[in-house]
Amino acid sequence: MSPPVPLLEMRGIRKHFGTVKANDNIDLRLYPGDILGLLGENGAGKTTLMNVLFGVYHPDGGKIFIDGKQVHIGNSSDALALGVGMVHQHFHVVPRHTVLENLMVGQKGNFGRLPKAAIRKRMDDIGQRYDLSLDPDVRVEDLTIGQQQRLEIIKALIFGARILILDEPTATLTPHETDGLFAALRAMAAKQMGVIFITHKLNEIRAITNRVVIMRLGKVITSLKNDARTSRKRLAELMCGQPIHPPERPVKTVSDASPVRLSLKNICTTGRARTHLKDINLDVYGGEIVGIAGVSGNGQKELADVIAGVLKPSSGQIYINKQLLKQISPGIVQALGVGRIPEDRTGTGLITTLPLSDSMVLPRISEKKFNRSGFLKQGAIRQFVTRLIEQYGIKADGPDIRTGTLSGGNLQKALLARELAWDPQVLLAAQPTRGLDVSAAQFVHQKFMDLRQRDRALVIISENLEELFEISDRIAVMYEGRIMDILPVEEATVSRIGLLMAGVREDAA
Amino acid sequence: MSEILAQIFQIGFFTALIRIATPLIFGTLGELFAERSGVLNLGIEGIMMLAAMTGFSTTYFTGNLWLGVLTAIATGMIAGLLMGLLTVSLGLSQHVSGIGTTLLCSGLSFFFYRLIFKQSSSIPKIVAFKTVPLPLLSKIPVIGPIFFNQFALVYIAIAIVPISAYILYHTPWGLNLRTVGENPLAADSAGVNVHRVRYQALLISGALMGLAGAFLSMAQFNAYTFGVISGRGWVCIALIVFGQWSPWKSAAGAILFAFIDALQLRLQASSLINLPYQIFLMMPFVLTIIGMAIVSRNARAPAALLQPFRKEER
Numbered sequence: 001m002s003p004p005v006p007l008l009e010m011r012g013i014r015k016h017f018g019t020v021k022a023n024d025n026i027d028l029r030l031y032p033g034d035i036l037g038l039l040g041e042n043g044a045g046k047t048t049l050m051n052v053l054f055g056v057y058h059p060d061g062g063k064i065f066i067d068g069k070q071v072h073i074g075n076s077s078d079a080l081a082l083g084v085g086m087v088h089q090h091f092h093v094v095p096r097h098t099v100l101e102n103l104m105v106g107q108k109g110n111f112g113r114l115p116k117a118a119i120r121k122r123m124d125d126i127g128q129r130y131d132l133s134l135d136p137d138v139r140v141e142d143l144t145i146g147q148q149q150r151l152e153i154i155k156a157l158i159f160g161a162r163i164l165i166l167d168e169p170t171a172t173l174t175p176h177e178t179d180g181l182f183a184a185l186r187a188m189a190a191k192q193m194g195v196i197f198i199t200h201k202l203n204e205i206r207a208i209t210n211r212v213v214i215m216r217l218g219k220v221i222t223s224l225k226n227d228a229r230t231s232r233k234r235l236a237e238l239m240c241g242q243p244i245h246p247p248e249r250p251v252k253t254v255s256d257a258s259p260v261r262l263s264l265k266n267i268c269t270t271g272r273a274r275t276h277l278k279d280i281n282l283d284v285y286g287g288e289i290v291g292i293a294g295v296s297g298n299g300q301k302e303l304a305d306v307i308a309g310v311l312k313p314s315s316g317q318i319y320i321n322k323q324l325l326k327q328i329s330p331g332i333v334q335a336l337g338v339g340r341i342p343e344d345r346t347g348t349g350l351i352t353t354l355p356l357s358d359s360m361v362l363p364r365i366s367e368k369k370f371n372r373s374g375f376l377k378q379g380a381i382r383q384f385v386t387r388l389i390e391q392y393g394i395k396a397d398g399p400d401i402r403t404g405t406l407s408g409g410n411l412q413k414a415l416l417a418r419e420l421a422w423d424p425q426v427l428l429a430a431q432p433t434r435g436l437d438v439s440a441a442q443f444v445h446q447k448f449m450d451l452r453q454r455d456r457a458l459v460i461i462s463e464n465l466e467e468l469f470e471i472s473d474r475i476a477v478m479y480e481g482r483i484m485d486i487l488p489v490e491e492a493t494v495s496r497i498g499l500l501m502a503g504v505r506e507d508a509a
Numbered sequence: 510m511s512e513i514l515a516q517i518f519q520i521g522f523f524t525a526l527i528r529i530a531t532p533l534i535f536g537t538l539g540e541l542f543a544e545r546s547g548v549l550n551l552g553i554e555g556i557m558m559l560a561a562m563t564g565f566s567t568t569y570f571t572g573n574l575w576l577g578v579l580t581a582i583a584t585g586m587i588a589g590l591l592m593g594l595l596t597v598s599l600g601l602s603q604h605v606s607g608i609g610t611t612l613l614c615s616g617l618s619f620f621f622y623r624l625i626f627k628q629s630s631s632i633p634k635i636v637a638f639k640t641v642p643l644p645l646l647s648k649i650p651v652i653g654p655i656f657f658n659q660f661a662l663v664y665i666a667i668a669i670v671p672i673s674a675y676i677l678y679h680t681p682w683g684l685n686l687r688t689v690g691e692n693p694l695a696a697d698s699a700g701v702n703v704h705r706v707r708y709q710a711l712l713i714s715g716a717l718m719g720l721a722g723a724f725l726s727m728a729q730f731n732a733y734t735f736g737v738i739s740g741r742g743w744v745c746i747a748l749i750v751f752g753q754w755s756p757w758k759s760a761a762g763a764i765l766f767a768f769i770d771a772l773q774l775r776l777q778a779s780s781l782i783n784l785p786y787q788i789f790l791m792m793p794f795v796l797t798i799i800g801m802a803i804v805s806r807n808a809r810a811p812a813a814l815l816q817p818f819r820k821e822e823r
Binding site for chain 2: 104
């Protein structure tokens with residue numbers, strides 16, 4: 001028997017941006033029925049490679065074969081015509097249009113009538129075949145994130161995709177939605193389609209793929225079968241190129257004797273935000289990390305804003321170190337010892353267009369240390385920031401470099417350094433390791449553990465459940481502006497948390 | 510009071526209203542196509558001015574009105590290409606490109622008008638469009654004379670509203686256009702050529718603005734003057750916001766504006782209210798601002814308006 005013809009073969013793909021080799025001689029094969037994991041850290045070149053395949057980027061060299069025939073993919077419509085579909089990490093949908101309208105974009109014909117009936121029929125077919133159904137007449141802005149992703153998959157299938165690329169598809173899904181996605185992908189593989197699954201989550205690689213290609217710094221490191229021998233640890237070490245030591249979480253028991261550092265009582269919010277907080281009660285003790293889980297948009301941002309003093313609650317009380325806040329402002333909260341690492345590092349965190357030194361002292365600019373009757377003490381500022389750069393190993397050429405030139409991991413280190421320099425009583429961090437590579441994430445987690453050892457209180461908001469399980473002492477789950485429940489990490493399981501994230505309480509279920 | 514009303518609201522008033530509305534409808538729909546594709550065409554004022562001049566001049570020398578209209582359309586389309594070069598291909602700031610285009614086009618129209626007609630003692634004139642009563646329809650009482658005893662260009666303007674709505678909402682090209690204006694990445698990943706669609710939109714946009722200019726210098730008036738557009742292009746920009754980027758609502762906005770404009774003309778002419786005429790001239794603009802403030806607070810512009818689309822960027 002001759003070996004089967006690969007559905008897709010990429011040979012010697014090269015692509016560089018400036019001096020960075022994003023793809024350096026990449027070879028990749030996908031067979032019918034494959035679910036291929038493409039594993040690598042940020043900047044490994046996974047997305048670049050897939051964008052080459054989807055016609056978004058033009059490679060500097062290399063060949064692409066589909067069904068054994070060499071093809072040229074000049075743009076997305078070439079890719080679609082060849083049966084390549086892609087679900088991007090940030091969905092390419094129009095929120096204001098209906099599902100049906102989103103599915104009809106780019107269909108043939110210009111001034112004929114829209115092919116509404118035909119597309120509805122295709123939707124029915126796909127719904128039955130892969131268990132992927134959606135109401136065609138709903139506006140996309142009213143869909144959940146999981147449903148929007150389903151729309152993207154249906155769109156690819158309507159274009160006749162036989163090769164489906166998914167870029168970090170589970171980043172914003174609940175565990176339950178992830179299960180649904182995996183079931184659909186397995187159904188597609190069973191029909192001899194090929195799926196390429198980009199991720200840096202190791203447990204997903206183990207759960208869904210049959211082969212893994214591991215990339216690092218623009219190169220393919222290895223390609224292996226997903227079997228019993230591919231342990232998480234081995235995958236992680238191949239991905240990072242160095243041994244991994246997860247941070248240790250020394251056992252600590254938080255007793256009632258531990259001081260309550262932060263206490264929210266019956267907090268409600270109103271206003272323009274999409275989600276309003278409803279009756280939030282949360283005590284965070286010194287020496288513990290409380291993780292906040294939930295699908296994005298269920299009030300986590302509002303909770304962070306309330307704790308940081310940016311959003312004034314419409315009712316309820318906030319205590320910091322048992323002191324009731326009578327007035328609320330970011331300055332007051334900060335002065336009482338609340339540090340904040342915001343989700344949006346370059347929007348609310350640092351200022352990309354300013355020198356790093358300015359970015360790092362801005363929240364404390366009125367401290368005597370940095371200014372004398374309204375004039376900045378440049379020398380003191382530079383000294384302070386230079387010391388932090390050294391202490392935290394921030395890769396930056398001195399304090400005068402423009403903040404925006406730092407990489408994501410170094411931006412996060414700078415933020416961390418800025419907040420920790422004032423030894424906060426309470427540290428609030430949102431998505432602290434999003435987009436960071438494994439070693440940078442480890443560094444961040446280690447700093448959290450150090451704070452915890454020193455009896456500080458930490459509130460960590462994350463959509464990455466693995467992270468929360470690793471570092472939290474208790475996990476609170478938010479759903480539609482409420483805290484559904486708070487579980488000690490020993491009692492929490494992915495399925496319990498997943499149900500709570502979907503708004504289902506166990507005693508009710 | 511009823512005497513005043515009776516004196517104002519005669520059939521002639523509504524006939525005039527439709528004529529005032531016509532260039533606004535052309536301009537508004539032209540702007541609408543550009544904005545729904547994500548490009549703010551602030552060249553509108555200058556494009557209308559230049560097209561009014563080229564259309565008029567062509568007719569002046571050839572005596573052919575429709576040749577003049579075609580020239581005006583072509584002029585608008587060339588200006589649309591210029592907008593495309595600046596905002597689509599080069600991805601420059603749409604505000605600056607649009608204002609630049611307006612300054613360039615109005616400058617060109619003054620320059621060439623002087624060059625062609627020198628400083629003649631009498632204003633050059635053409636035989637302008639005459640009204641074309643439609644058979645049967647124009648005999649209907651009240652409605653007939655208002656709608657069906659008009660210039661040919663008026664009929665075209667009235668027809669273009671439903672045609673535009675149909676194209677935008679019921680054809681694949683219209684859906685692609687709206688998608689390009691909302692999320693060009695979504696259009697691109699569905700195989701739609703974003704730049705091509707934006708160029709097409711700007712060509713249509715320029716053609717309709719050209720028609721607006723032609724109507725003013727060749728139907729409403731029979732001469733070209735430097736004040737022939739006098740801010741009507743800018744009004745169209747406001748009418749789009751007022752009409753929440755819908756062809757029907759924007760056209761309704763144009764008619765409302767025309768109503769107020771026609772009304773103030775009548776009030777100026779009648780000796781019933783004794784106020785300086787500048788107050789009346791101001792009325793439509795003041796009411797536009799008030800109307801915008803009320804209606805458009807919840808209006809949502811196309812999400813990708815003002816955003817250039819560049820590929821291969823990271």
